[in-house]
Amino acid sequence: MATSTTITPVLVAELLAEGERMPVYVHVIDHPDGRVLVDTGMTQLHPAVADMDPRLTPLGAQADFDLDSIDVVVNTHLHFDHCGGNHLFAGRPIYVQRSELDDARSLDDYTIREWVDAPGVEYVPLDGARELLPGIRLVPTPGHTRGSQVVVVETGAGAVVIAGDTAVFFAELDEPRTEGQRLVRALDPAVVWLSHEHEPWRPDVDEDR
Numbered sequence: 726m727a728t729s730t731t732i733t734p735v736l737v738a739e740l741l742a743e744g745e746r747m748p749v750y751v752h753v754i755d756h757p758d759g760r761v762l763v764d765t766g767m768t769q770l771h772p773a774v775a776d777m778d779p780r781l782t783p784l785g786a787q788a789d790f791d792l793d794s795i796d797v798v799v800n801t802h803l804h805f806d807h808c809g810g811n812h813l814f815a816g817r818p819i820y821v822q823r824s825e826l827d828d829a830r831s832l833d834d835y836t837i838r839e840w841v842d843a844p845g846v847e848y849v850p851l852d853g854a855r856e857l858l859p860g861i862r863l864v865p866t867p868g869h870t871r872g873s874q875v876v877v878v879e880t881g882a883g884a885v886v887i888a889g890d891t892a893v894f895f896a897e898l899d900e901p902r903t904e905g906q907r908l909v910r911a912l913d914p915a916v917v918w919l920s921h922e923h924e925p926w927r928p929d930v931d932e933d934r
């Protein structure tokens with residue numbers, strides 16, 4: 726069964742960060758028991774992030790993306806570029822670590838709070854690891870934020886990790902520094918998808934360098 730699970734990156738925005746265009750990806754997991762969306766990107770502009778000059782291709786405006794087909798949503802964390810489309814999935818369960826939700830609701834300058842608690846958005850707060858579907862696990866990976874989590878997908882080709890910003894750059898997996906980055910490496914993944922890289926990180930890429 727696990728061999729039929731596939732993962733598809735979807736580009737939803739580009740942000741300007743330190744003079745460079747940084748992509749923002751979300752990821753769709755097609756599993757025999759359901760369709761999972763990991764992170765939701767952004768759907769609109771906001772004065773708080775105008776300096777990042779967002780260029781948006783939001784999920785709701787992509788002709789080949791069917792919002793209704795998504796059964797379950799996961800937020801790796803609740804920074805604005807990862808939860809801005811949560812409102813598109815009002816009424817569907819959105820899995821997030823409880824500590825992440827607490828921080829997003831209470832800390833200043835953490836995120837765009839009205840995007841976190843948009844009308845109709847319903848979170849399923851987690852206190853640790855959880856099996857979402859057979860062969861799909863949510864695993865806390867503190868570092869980028871206290872409440873960050875990754876999605877671990879067992880496939881016929883090994884474990885695939887959808888890591889959000891647990892690592893923003895490949896170098897952070899080549900030489901892990903945070904608890905979360907070390908946890909991802911300890912999973913011995915075949916592939917790690919990051920939110921802000923076009924291609925996935927692979928361990929053998931590192932060894933070939």
Ligand SMILES: [Zn+2]
Nearest residue numbers: 804806890920
């Ligand atoms: Zn991000």
